[in-house]
Amino acid sequence: MRPLILVTNDDGIKAGGLESLVKVLKTIGDVVIVAPNESYSGMSHAITVKTPLYAKLVKEKEGLKLYKVNGTPVDCVKLAINVLLERKPDLLVSGINHGTNSSISLHYSGTVGAAREGALNQVPAIGFSLLNYSYGADFSEAARIAEHVVRSVLNDKLPAGTFLNVNIPDAHPVKGAKIARQSKGKWIEEFVEREDPRGRKYYWLTGHFENMEPEAKDTDEYYLAKGYAAIVPCHLDATNFNLLPYLKEQNYEL
Amino acid sequence: MRPLILVTNDDGIKAGGLESLVKVLKTIGDVVIVAPNESYSGMSHAITVKTPLYAKLVKEKEGLKLYKVNGTPVDCVKLAINVLLERKPDLLVSGINHGTNSSISLHYSGTVGAAREGALNQVPAIGFSLLNYSYGADFSEAARIAEHVVRSVLNDKLPAGTFLNVNIPDAHPVKGAKIARQSKGKWIEEFVEREDPRGRKYYWLTGHFENMEPEAKDTDEYYLAKGYAAIVPCHLDATNFNLLPYLKEQNYEL
Numbered sequence: 001m002r003p004l005i006l007v008t009n010d011d012g013i014k015a016g017g018l019e020s021l022v023k024v025l026k027t028i029g030d031v032v033i034v035a036p037n038e039s040y041s042g043m044s045h046a047i048t049v050k051t052p053l054y055a056k057l058v059k060e061k062e063g064l065k066l067y068k069v070n071g072t073p074v075d076c077v078k079l080a081i082n083v084l085l086e087r088k089p090d091l092l093v094s095g096i097n098h099g100t101n102s103s104i105s106l107h108y109s110g111t112v113g114a115a116r117e118g119a120l121n122q123v124p125a126i127g128f129s130l131l132n133y134s135y136g137a138d139f140s141e142a143a144r145i146a147e148h149v150v151r152s153v154l155n156d157k158l159p160a161g162t163f164l165n166v167n168i169p170d171a172h173p174v175k176g177a178k179i180a181r182q183s184k185g186k187w188i189e190e191f192v193e194r195e196d197p198r199g200r201k202y203y204w205l206t207g208h209f210e211n212m213e214p215e216a217k218d219t220d221e222y223y224l225a226k227g228y229a230a231i232v233p234c235h236l237d238a239t240n241f242n243l244l245p246y247l248k249e250q251n252y253e254l
Numbered sequence: 255m256r257p258l259i260l261v262t263n264d265d266g267i268k269a270g271g272l273e274s275l276v277k278v279l280k281t282i283g284d285v286v287i288v289a290p291n292e293s294y295s296g297m298s299h300a301i302t303v304k305t306p307l308y309a310k311l312v313k314e315k316e317g318l319k320l321y322k323v324n325g326t327p328v329d330c331v332k333l334a335i336n337v338l339l340e341r342k343p344d345l346l347v348s349g350i351n352h353g354t355n356s357s358i359s360l361h362y363s364g365t366v367g368a369a370r371e372g373a374l375n376q377v378p379a380i381g382f383s384l385l386n387y388s389y390g391a392d393f394s395e396a397a398r399i400a401e402h403v404v405r406s407v408l409n410d411k412l413p414a415g416t417f418l419n420v421n422i423p424d425a426h427p428v429k430g431a432k433i434a435r436q437s438k439g440k441w442i443e444e445f446v447e448r449e450d451p452r453g454r455k456y457y458w459l460t461g462h463f464e465n466m467e468p469e470a471k472d473t474d475e476y477y478l479a480k481g482y483a484a485i486v487p488c489h490l491d492a493t494n495f496n497l498l499p500y501l502k503e504q505n506y507e508l
Contacts, residue, residue: 039304041303041304042300042301042302042303043298043300044297044298044299044300044301044328044367045298045299045361045362046296046297046300046362047296047298047362047459048296048459049295049296049459050293050295052448052450052456052457052458053445053456053457053458053459054454054455054456054457055457074298074362075459078445078459079445079457081443082443082444083445083447083457104374104490106492107299107374107492108300108301108328113298116361120358120361120440121440145508148508149506152505152506155505156504156505156506159497159500161494162494165492176507176508177506177507177508178507179498179501179502179506179507181491181493181495181498182491182492182493184491186374186375189332189335189336190336191307191332191333191336191337196306200308201308202306202307202308203306203307203308203309203337204306204307205301205302205303205307205329205332229508231501231506231507232492232493233493233497233498233501234492234493234494235492235493235494236358237436237438238360238361238419238436238486238488238489239435239436239486239487239488239489240415240416240487240488240489241435243413243416243487244433244435244487246413247433247485247487248433250406250410251409251410252403252406252410252431252433252485253430253431253432253433253485254399254402254430254431254483
C-alpha cells in the first residue's frame with residue numbers, strides 16, 4: 001500500500017512552496033492536503049477555540065485531495081487526523097515555508113507548529129522551510145532535499161517523541177543536508193512607530209535575527225551559511241531535565 | 255531598588271487571575287502589566303505580523319501601570335520589553351491562567367508562550383495556571399503559591415535557557431509546590447459537527463485530556479492530583495540532543 005501523506009503549511013493553499021512539495025510527494029504516496037485558506041504566518045502552535053472551522057474539499061484527483069480550512073496550521077492537522085482522513089497518516093509534512101524557521105524562529109512558526117502537532121499524534125512529522133521569503137521563490141532544490149528527507153523518514157519512521165525541523169538555504173545547488181542542533185539566537189526587534197489616520201500611535205513588529213553562536217560548527221545556522229540544509233530533531237517533552245536536581249536543591253518547593 | 259516585574263496573561267486585562275496575581279506582586283516590586291485587551295486563549299507563541307498593534311495606558315498609580323494591547327501574549331511581551339518599559343524587567347510573570355496548562359497543554363498556551371518569550375529575552379520568567387476554567391474561580395491559594403515561586407525566582411534568578419511552567423490545583427488549601435517533569439499525555443479530540451444557518455457543515459474543537467503515564471510519580475499530573483502545585487522547568491532549546499548521534503548514523507544526511 002502506498003503511504004498516506006498529510007500535507008499542510010502556514011502560507012495557505014495557493015503558496016508555491018506547497019505546490020513544489022506536493023509535486024514530489026505524489027511520486028511517493030497518496031497525498032491529502034489540509035491547509036489554511038490564506039496565510040497564517042507567525043501562528044506557532046495556536047489553535048482556534050472561539051470560532052467554528054470549515055473544511056472545503058477544493059480538489060480531488062488521482063491520489064490527491066485538497067481541503068482548505070479557515071484555521072491555523074495546527075487546526076488543519078487536528079481536523080485532518082480526527083475528521084477528514086479515513087486512516088491515520090503515515091507521515092505529516094508541513095511546508096515548504098516561504099522564509100526561514102531556523103534557530104529560535106521555530107518558536108513562532110506555524111509550519112513547525114503543525115509538525116509538532118503531528119508528532120503529538122504519534123505521526124512522524126517534518127517541517128520544511130526555504131530561506132527565501134518571496135512569493136516567486138524557486139523551490140526546485142528545496143523540493144529535491146525534501147524528497148530525500150521524506151524518504152528517509154518513511155524508511156526509519158523516526159523515534160517517538162521527536163519531529164524534524166528542516167531549513168534549506170536558497171542555494172542552487174544545495175550542497176547536501178546535515179543533522180544539526182538549533183542555534184542559540186535572538187531577534188533584535190524594532191517596532192515601527194507611526195500614527196494612524198485618526199492620530200493614534202501604532203506599532204508594527206519588525207526586526208532582524210542575530211546568531212549568538214557564530215563560532216559553533218554544529219548548528220543549523222552554521223550549515224545553512226555553508227550551503228547545506230539543516231535537519232534539527234526537536235523534542236516534544238518541554239522539560240529541562242538537566243535542571244530538575246538543581247531546582248530541587250534550591251528553595252522552590254513548598 | 256524594588257524589582258521591576260512585567261505581567262501579562264492570555265485571558266485579557268479584566269481576568270480575575272490577573273488581578274489576584276498583581277495584588278501579591280505589588281507587595282514585592284514595581285509592576286507593569288501589558289496584557290491583551292480581550293481573551294487570547296490557545297494562541298501559543300503566536301505573534302501578530304499582518305496588522306499594527308496599539309498599546310493604551312489604562313491605569314497608572316503608585317508603582318503600577320496597566321497597558322492593554324490588541325495582540326497576543328507574546329506581542330505584549332515584545333512590545334513591553336522593546337517599547338513600553340524604561341528598563342529591562344527583573345522578572346516576567348504570566349497568568350494566573352483560568353484553566354490548566356499542564357502536560358502537553360503548554361504547547362497551546364498563550365500563558366506559557368509569554369513566559370517562553372520572556373526567557374528568550376533573557377528575563378527570568380514564570381507562567382502560572384489554575385486548574386479551574388470558570389470566570390469566578392477563587393485564586394487566593396494560587397496567589398499564595400505564586401508569591402512563593404516569584405520570591406524564589408527573584409532570589410535565584412533561574413539558570414539561563416529555562417523558564418517555569420507552574421500549574422496549581424483548585425484545592426483549598428494547596429498542600430505545597432513540587433518540582434516536576436511534564437507528563438506525557440494526549441488530547442482526545444472530538445470535533446462537534448453541526449450545520450450553520452446557511453446549511454454549511456462546520457466543526458468546533460473540543461476534547462478531553464488523557465494522561466499517558468498514570469503510574470508515574472514525578473510528573474506535573476501526579477502532583478496536581480495529590481493537591482500540590484507542579485513547577486516544571488522548561489527549556490528554550492528545541493533540539494532533541496539524545497537523537498543527534500542516532501540520526502547521523504541513519505540515512506538522513508545527504
